[in-house]
Amino acid sequence: MTTPTDDNRDLLTVIAYMKAAPGKEDELRDALQALVEPTTQEDGYVNYDLHESVEEPGRFFFYENWHSSEHLDAHLAAPHLTEFIARIPDLIDSDGLTVNRVRRIG
Numbered sequence: 001m002t003t004p005t006d007d008n009r010d011l012l013t014v015i016a017y018m019k020a021a022p023g024k025e026d027e028l029r030d031a032l033q034a035l036v037e038p039t040t041q042e043d044g045y046v047n048y049d050l051h052e053s054v055e056e057p058g059r060f061f062f063y064e065n066w067h068s069s070e071h072l073d074a075h076l077a078a079p080h081l082t083e084f085i086a087r088i089p090d091l092i093d094s095d096g097l098t099v100n101r102v103r104r105i106g
Contacts, residue, residue, distance in 0.1 A: 004046045004065040005104040011046055012072055014064040016099045018092045025058035028091045031084055032060055038080045044071020072101070 005011050020028040032050055039048045046065035053059040066072040075081060088097060 009104050011065045011067065011104075012069055013102045013104060014062065014066065014072060014099060015102060016062040016064070016097065018060055018088075018097045019056070019095060020058040020060070021091060021093050024091050028058070028060065031087060031091060032062075035080055035084060038078070039075065042071070042075055042078065044068060044074065069101070 005013060018028075029052065036048055036050055039045060044067040046067065047063070049063045051061040051063065053061070064072075066075070
């Protein structure tokens with residue numbers, strides 16, 4: 001099994017996570033799933049994989065890889081992302097959205 005960073009350690013990897021506000025699990029899941037297809041059309045996209053916790057349904061994770069920070073910044077400014085970000089206060093719990101930019105070292 002290979003991952004995008006097996007062949008290119010210079011990719012920017014993003015691990016983002018959030019938990020749905022109580023009662024908003026389905027609405028958040030739908031909103032996150034709607035982000036995937038338009039993101040696959042963006043410049044610099046490598047992968048944009050949405051996951052849901054097995055132990056804690058309603059907690060969601062994105063595992064993403066981008067060719068550069070500039071590509072990620074353009075993604076964060078894309079209309080489908082800015083529309084989602086505006087909905088965050090209604091959809092996720094008080095811990096908010098956590099975004100980690102990481103590089104593979106091993």
